[in-house]
Amino acid sequence: MSSVTAASNKRRIIEEGPGFRSGLKDLKKYLSSKSITTGFVAAVFGCTGPALVTIKASTSAGYTTEQTVSWIFGIYVFGGLISLLMALYYKQPIVGAYSIPGASMLATSLLGFTFNEAAGAFIMAGLIVLLLGLSGLIGKVMKFLPLPIVMGMIGGVMLRFGTGIVTATVALPVVCGAAIAGFFITPKLGKKISPILGAMLFAIIAIMLTGGLDTTGLDFKYIPPQFVAPKFNVATILSVSVPLAALVVGAENAQAIGVLFGQGYKPPINAMTVISGIGGMLSGLVGAHNANIAGPMTAICSSEEAGEDKAGRYAASVANGIFFMSFGLVASFAISVIKIIPAPLVSVLAGLAMISVLIGSFKDGFGTGKYKTGAFAALIVGVSGVTFFSIGAAFWALVVGIVVSLIADRRDFQSDN
Numbered sequence: 001m002s003s004v005t006a007a008s009n010k011r012r013i014i015e016e017g018p019g020f021r022s023g024l025k026d027l028k029k030y031l032s033s034k035s036i037t038t039g040f041v042a043a044v045f046g047c048t049g050p051a052l053v054t055i056k057a058s059t060s061a062g063y064t065t066e067q068t069v070s071w072i073f074g075i076y077v078f079g080g081l082i083s084l085l086m087a088l089y090y091k092q093p094i095v096g097a098y099s100i101p102g103a104s105m106l107a108t109s110l111l112g113f114t115f116n117e118a119a120g121a122f123i124m125a126g127l128i129v130l131l132l133g134l135s136g137l138i139g140k141v142m143k144f145l146p147l148p149i150v151m152g153m154i155g156g157v158m159l160r161f162g163t164g165i166v167t168a169t170v171a172l173p174v175v176c177g178a179a180i181a182g183f184f185i186t187p188k189l190g191k192k193i194s195p196i197l198g199a200m201l202f203a204i205i206a207i208m209l210t211g212g213l214d215t216t217g218l219d220f221k222y223i224p225p226q227f228v229a230p231k232f233n234v235a236t237i238l239s240v241s242v243p244l245a246a247l248v249v250g251a252e253n254a255q256a257i258g259v260l261f262g263q264g265y266k267p268p269i270n271a272m273t274v275i276s277g278i279g280g281m282l283s284g285l286v287g288a289h290n291a292n293i294a295g296p297m298t299a300i301c302s303s304e305e306a307g308e309d310k311a312g313r314y315a316a317s318v319a320n321g322i323f324f325m326s327f328g329l330v331a332s333f334a335i336s337v338i339k340i341i342p343a344p345l346v347s348v349l350a351g352l353a354m355i356s357v358l359i360g361s362f363k364d365g366f367g368t369g370k371y372k373t374g375a376f377a378a379l380i381v382g383v384s385g386v387t388f389f390s391i392g393a394a395f396w397a398l399v400v401g402i403v404v405s406l407i408a409d410r411r412d413f414q415s416d417n
Helices: 003-011 020-030 033-047 049-060 065-090 100-109 115-135 137-143 147-171 173-189 195-210 234-262 269-284 295-301 314-329 331-338 343-353 355-366 372-384 393-408 410-416
Strands: 096-098 291-293
Touching: 020 065, 020 314, 033 049, 033 195, 033 295, 033 314, 033 343, 049 065, 049 096, 049 100, 049 331, 065 096, 065 269, 065 291, 065 314, 065 331, 096 100, 096 269, 096 314, 100 234, 115 137, 115 234, 115 269, 137 269, 147 173, 147 234, 147 295, 147 343, 147 355, 147 372, 147 393, 173 195, 173 343, 195 343, 234 269, 234 291, 234 295, 234 355, 234 393, 269 291, 295 314, 295 343, 314 331, 343 355, 355 372, 372 393, 393 410
Parallel strands: none
Antiparallel strands: 096 291
16 A cells, blocks of 8 residues: 555545445355344344333323334434445444434433424434544544453443343243253254354244243334424433433444454444434434444344354344344334334343353453453443433443553553553
């Protein structure tokens, strides 16, 4: 590479990737039972519990069924589109979805605001994220974060997926126990068979044998999405837009970036922030909160369960994007279906898919012997799930980890700079 080209790439705010042609060309080679199943598991995780959180936020705010369907349409269609664009262009397992903590926050912060005012707040949140990405600030900050501290944060934030295996199994022992058995038995039958696929098949058999699937609540009725004329005001910007933007950047993007670093990728940090901003603005037009990069689902799709070859794990994100968009396109039907899937089973499948990510985060967080005090601080803050000013634990874990490390691990900073 010439010095002129290198200098040009260094000044470029939006990082370059291999390109769509390369991503599409190699996709067929990397699509496998493992990548497709992992993408499906990530989609199941995002289309069940998180969808219910969003539905609850909408109904708590007093919005109609039609408005709720439009909201669901926006976050899944645009979230899935983000997965397709980012995975194919950068050939990395980057997954788009939406902020689950943001949906939880909106259950109370939207009270008293109309659906049009909510749409305006969502668009403004996307604009804030977009400006942060275009400034290049996020990329500069992430480059100076020590990897052990980032991995400590990932381990803490994602640990709930591991403990969720235990609590979910206690709640639904037969079905979840069958899923766990399938996860460990399947690799013994053949290395090409995805352990997650085995877990799903074992769980389905258990559900059929125990009669645990209640279909009485199914009600299929198509409701189209709607364009929402946004209404802007200072109150919604301060109480909704700013906290939501902070969650997107400080929680979802931070988790996804940390996971990708931990798996050995060089994530396009600025591009991930920019597309999260654009996704937020577009989804706001149909009354949906930010479609953005997703932390937990990026972790699932970047894990070893998506394939041993890291170069091909982006195929899991592509599969996930297709599943996500399909869910959004049939939102009115899907809302009815997700209510019949046992929530504990979803938790177990997501937890099993995260095992390798958790092991890797602890290894990279504490295996090097550097920044270990800061990494531990990031770990415990991440585990706590604490929020301040409506900003989630992932962001504060990084802040506390850096501050503690600057005090207790100063020699590590000095040796690296």
